[in-house]
Amino acid sequence: MGDGKDAGALLGRFCWPEANVKDTAAAKAFYTGLFGWTVREEPSGGYAEWQVGGKSLGGLIGLGAEREKMGIPPHWIAYVAVASADETAAKVRKHGGKVLHGPFSLPGVGRFASIQDPTGAHFALYQAERPGEAPPSGIPGTMCWNELATPDTGRAGTFYEGVFGWTRQVMPMATPSGDYTVFLKDGAMAAGMMEMKGEWWGDAPPHWMTYFSVADCDGSAAKAASLGGKVIVPPTDIPNVGRFAVIGDPQGAVFSILRHAAPG
16 A cells, blocks of 8 residues: 555545456556556555555555455445554444454555445455555545445444444435435544435445546546446536546446535
């Protein structure tokens, strides 16, 4: 993960999005074409970092034969920065979640764990081995939001409050599921949550959705389609927030793009 983390500023917040795919070469072609990212290959091989302006903002890794045999599809997963992966993993178990893998260490990088919350959504933990520079943000191509879709917002909310100390603020919004919940960390927005109810969700499982900032939502959605991706939800306005779309890359990994509304 390079030096893209600030262990102090990002504790309890999403800090690193990672694409897990079958074909890393094809993923590089798609995402560099869509976002203008460059790729930094780890010297050890097997892992690459997405970069913008020479700074790392996320990762890329192949699923590998073992995970493919398990039926794990291409996907994006987001990491939450924590002071102790082991202590946080213990909180996950205490509050009804599952530790699917780890905690384990990568020398020179940090300590990790893969988590499933009590409603079925997946995310990961990252404990930095040493403080580093925070990843770029606030510019096109960078991660700008993470949003939980779950059938049980009450149970999920209690879980994340217990694990990360988040608090909840319900905001009336015109979403397919009604009101929208914002998770707060130390009074600042950390993530969002929507209830999965109604036909709009189809057979989608509970999940965390990662959003990337773009300057032009419509143009970026069209570009994704031209590169072989699928526009799952077409560009749509969110009053007072911006314009978003849900995209599936050519291998099926799903993410969202968001053009923020102009201030005022």
